[in-house]
Amino acid sequence: MVKTLREMTEQAEGLSSGHSLCAGCAESIIVRQVLHAVGQPVVVACATGCLEIATSRFPTTAWNVPWIHSAFENAASTISGVEAAYRALVRKGRMPEKNIKFVAFGGDGATYDIGLQWLSGALERGHRFIYICLNNEGYMNTGIQRSGATIQGTWTTTTPAGKVVPGKPEWRKDLTAIIAAHHIPYVAQAAAHAWKDLETKVEKAAAVDGPAFINVLSPCTRGWRYDPSKTMEISKLAVETRLWPLFEVENGVWRLTYKSTAPKPVTDWLKSQDRFGHLLRPENEHVVESIQRNVDREWAWLQRQCSLATVTA
Amino acid sequence: MTLKASERRRARSATGRAVAINGATLVAHAMRQIHPDVVACYPITPQTIITETFSEFVANGLVQTEFVAVESEHAAMSVCIGSAAAGARTQTATSGPGLALMWELLWVASGSRLPIVMHLCTRALSAPLNILCDHSDVMGARDTGWPILFSEDGQEAYDNAIQAVRVAEHPDVLLPVISTQDGFTITHGIERAEILDDASVRSFVGEYSPHRPLLDVEHPTTYGAWDYHDFYFEHKRQQADAMEKALGVIEAVGQEFGKLSGRSYGLVQPYRLDDAEFAVVVLGSAAGTLRSVVDDLRSRGVKAGMLRVRVLRPFPTKAVAEALAGVKVAAVLDRALAFGAPGGPLFEDVCVALTTNGVGPRLVNYVYGLGGRDTLPAQFLQAFEDIRRIAKGASAQPVVRYLGLRES
Numbered sequence: 001m002v003k004t005l006r007e008m009t010e011q012a013e014g015l016s017s018g019h020s021l022c023a024g025c026a027e028s029i030i031v032r033q034v035l036h037a038v039g040q041p042v043v044v045a046c047a048t049g050c051l052e053i054a055t056s057r058f059p060t061t062a063w064n065v066p067w068i069h070s071a072f073e074n075a076a077s078t079i080s081g082v083e084a085a086y087r088a089l090v091r092k093g094r095m096p097e098k099n100i101k102f103v104a105f106g107g108d109g110a111t112y113d114i115g116l117q118w119l120s121g122a123l124e125r126g127h128r129f130i131y132i133c134l135n136n137e138g139y140m141n142t143g144i145q146r147s148g149a150t151i152q153g154t155w156t157t158t159t160p161a162g163k164v165v166p167g168k169p170e171w172r173k174d175l176t177a178i179i180a181a182h183h184i185p186y187v188a189q190a191a192a193h194a195w196k197d198l199e200t201k202v203e204k205a206a207a208v209d210g211p212a213f214i215n216v217l218s219p220c221t222r223g224w225r226y227d228p229s230k231t232m233e234i235s236k237l238a239v240e241t242r243l244w245p246l247f248e249v250e251n252g253v254w255r256l257t258y259k260s261t262a263p264k265p266v267t268d269w270l271k272s273q274d275r276f277g278h279l280l281r282p283e284n285e286h287v288v289e290s291i292q293r294n295v296d297r298e299w300a301w302l303q304r305q306c307s308l309a310t311v312t313a
Numbered sequence: 314m315t316l317k318a319s320e321r322r323r324a325r326s327a328t329g330r331a332v333a334i335n336g337a338t339l340v341a342h343a344m345r346q347i348h349p350d351v352v353a354c355y356p357i358t359p360q361t362i363i364t365e366t367f368s369e370f371v372a373n374g375l376v377q378t379e380f381v382a383v384e385s386e387h388a389a390m391s392v393c394i395g396s397a398a399a400g401a402r403t404q405t406a407t408s409g410p411g412l413a414l415m416w417e418l419l420w421v422a423s424g425s426r427l428p429i430v431m432h433l434c435t436r437a438l439s440a441p442l443n444i445l446c447d448h449s450d451v452m453g454a455r456d457t458g459w460p461i462l463f464s465e466d467g468q469e470a471y472d473n474a475i476q477a478v479r480v481a482e483h484p485d486v487l488l489p490v491i492s493t494q495d496g497f498t499i500t501h502g503i504e505r506a507e508i509l510d511d512a513s514v515r516s517f518v519g520e521y522s523p524h525r526p527l528l529d530v531e532h533p534t535t536y537g538a539w540d541y542h543d544f545y546f547e548h549k550r551q552q553a554d555a556m557e558k559a560l561g562v563i564e565a566v567g568q569e570f571g572k573l574s575g576r577s578y579g580l581v582q583p584y585r586l587d588d589a590e591f592a593v594v595v596l597g598s599a600a601g602t603l604r605s606v607v608d609d610l611r612s613r614g615v616k617a618g619m620l621r622v623r624v625l626r627p628f629p630t631k632a633v634a635e636a637l638a639g640v641k642v643a644a645v646l647d648r649a650l651a652f653g654a655p656g657g658p659l660f661e662d663v664c665v666a667l668t669t670n671g672v673g674p675r676l677v678n679y680v681y682g683l684g685g686r687d688t689l690p691a692q693f694l695q696a697f698e699d700i701r702r703i704a705k706g707a708s709a710q711p712v713v714r715y716l717g718l719r720e721s
């Protein structure tokens with residue numbers, strides 16, 4: 001059962017206020033929603049990135065739950081180690097079974113790129129943990145560089161929009177599908193504004209006996225270049241333009257969890273952020289067209305996955 | 314307490330079960346007896362025997378350890394970090410490139426003060442690819458804040474594996490520890506050794522009571538926070554202090570282990586050094602050959618001796634200086650190159666130990682045995698010949714020399 005808003009507000013916060021994430025950053029919103037849905041006791045591991053840096057400057061910590069940061073790439077294996085320790089200590093009778101939940105947070109850089117091997121290994125081994133990718137489509141903590149989650153045409157500091165190259169040349173990798181190919185019990189895509197959808201997914205993820213993965217779109221006011229008051233609006237636009245479909249893969253069954261009755265063109269999304277400003281110039285029309293084609297192609301593929309699932313289910 | 318020497322060869326008593334076995338399997342048995350909570354390993358020659366043997370113990374229910382067969386050594390160390398922070402007694406094993414892949418995390422483990430034990434089977438580093446023994450790998454880890462114990466043979470690899478747990482977990486230390494054995498020479502060489510009974514080992518290592526474990530969910534702890542210039546320096550100083558304290562702890566544990574096994578251990582092991590005029594300083598398995606060379610020279614009236622350094626980090630500066638104080642010329646043997654440095658890694662440490670204590674012999678450096686090259690008694694004899702000539706006035710240049718190398 002999904003908790004009501006009131007129940008959520010009455011819960012202790014795993015991540016307290018007083019951290020130094022930017023105003024308007026979706027990361028803290030998502031983390032708090034996730035921790036509400038998971039409940040306690042919980043142990044959290046974090047990859048290097050905005051969330052980690054903004055919450056753990058010694059001698060302070062914003063974490064009210066046991067928390068570990070080891071390095072950029074290895075949050076999945078760090079939490080594997082914690083979970084393995086728990087299993088061993090319970091088995092040896094050195095601590096009681098407490099139904100502790102294990103959660104790892106990593107940015108898209110930490111997850112799509114440098115940490116993919118560690119994540120893949122941990123998923124294959126079947127540790128019981130939830131991996132949350134905080135996907136802000138770039139390396140924000142090091143100053144807005146491209147990642148494997150950055151879409152074509154995006155301005156970043158390593159794919160600047162120049163005279164001959166209009167932003168990032170490549171599309172993005174479909175990490176959620178890559179993770180789904182590990183055939184773990186639960187995989188989903190979610191977004192910050194759709195809190196109820198996210199919480200339901202986290203609760204499902206927390207209930208499975210094995211690994212679970214949720215890729216959450218996390219708008220970044222600094223990197224995406226929009227007014228901090230617009231975070232939720234922009235998150236919603238990503239879903240409405242089908243740039244970020246919400247779906248889940250539960251025991252191999254693909255299912256959309258939201259379908260807009262009136263999908264919007266990707267230009268609406270591109271217009272909402274200054275990182276795409278250059279794409280709106282006439283000479284870059286072909287890039288916008290290409291983005292729309294990629295979005296349509298991915299949507300069609302996702303539709304097929306979902307209908308295949310209903311046939312076999 | 315200044316304990317100069319290990320007397321284990323003279324005091325070898327039959328407290329354990331004598332077996333003929335290779336060093337890597339011996340260490341796997343030590344791990345079985347220690348019964349860690351979590352072991353995370355990735356296979357690499359010549360360490361693979363440890364991973365495979367320990368997996369068998371797990372598969373046959375001889376241990377209840379959580380064995381995590383990871384996808385790389387970097388992941389092995391990452392799992393170890395998570396597990397040790399969680400509050401579990403944690404171990405791993407690796408060699409050469411595996412250790413190199415872990416390098417980033419060696420700092421995380423020591424900086425987070427996690428008492429992980431690593432069994433390192435020493436191996437050369439690429440390129441060219443070489444799977445055989447030298448000490449290039451361990452020298453790359455020498456400044457990462459892990460105490461490092463060197464073994465001379467399988468017996469000592471077994472003994473050190475057990476002692477390493479006590480050193481790492483000592484409240485004054487709380488550092489991860491590397492216990493080495495030379496690749497192939499010790500890992501694969503079959504020797505007579507004694508395995509202690511399981512109960513004695515278990516009571517020697519004791520029950521683990523972790524410091525501020527993550528799994529103590531009622532008392533949430535933050536591991537791996539970041540520091541600005543305001544705290545980083547102080548935290549590093551605390552690590553340096555823990556290293557300093559490790560020296561005494563290693564000695565005390567080595568003595569206590571002697572009471573259990575009849576084999577006590579110190580920081581260094583001098584051999585026929587009391588009245589020696591010429592000496593070699595060495596790490597690891599070459600000490601065996603050198604002992605016979607020293608005996609040979611002694612039988613011919615040459616006042617030869619050997620100093621085996623058992624603890625590379627923290628470096629036993631005082632013990633080394635005391636042991637070499639009376640020697641005229643010494644040769645320091647390095648089984649690793651430090652490209653562009655004034656000498657090999659051990660050579661530099663010995664130089665500093667002597668200079669800062671204001672004592673000691675003239676020194677030359679010999680690089681030997683790289684990439685598994687055999688070093689024969691005749692070559693060590695050659696080194697002794699050289700230093701005797703230097704004592705009589707021959708030049709000590711070049712300082713860095715090579716043993717057993719084809720020069721043309």
Ligand SMILES: Cc1ncc(C[n+]2csc(CCOP(=O)(O)OP(=O)(O)O)c2C)c(N)n1
Pocket residue numbers: 047048049050051072073106107108109110111134136138139140141142147
């Ligand atoms: C091995 C390694 N390489 C590079 C870095 C530098 N680094 C730290 S955080 C980061 C980017 C983080 O991006 P992401 O994972 O997307 O998280 P975000 O900060 O955007 O939330 C990089 C490149 C590092 N810490 N370690």
Ligand code: SF4
Pocket residue numbers: 020021022024025026027050054136140141219220221222223
């Ligand atoms: S840079 Fe972006 S992701 Fe990082 S804290 Fe600011 S808004 Fe959040």
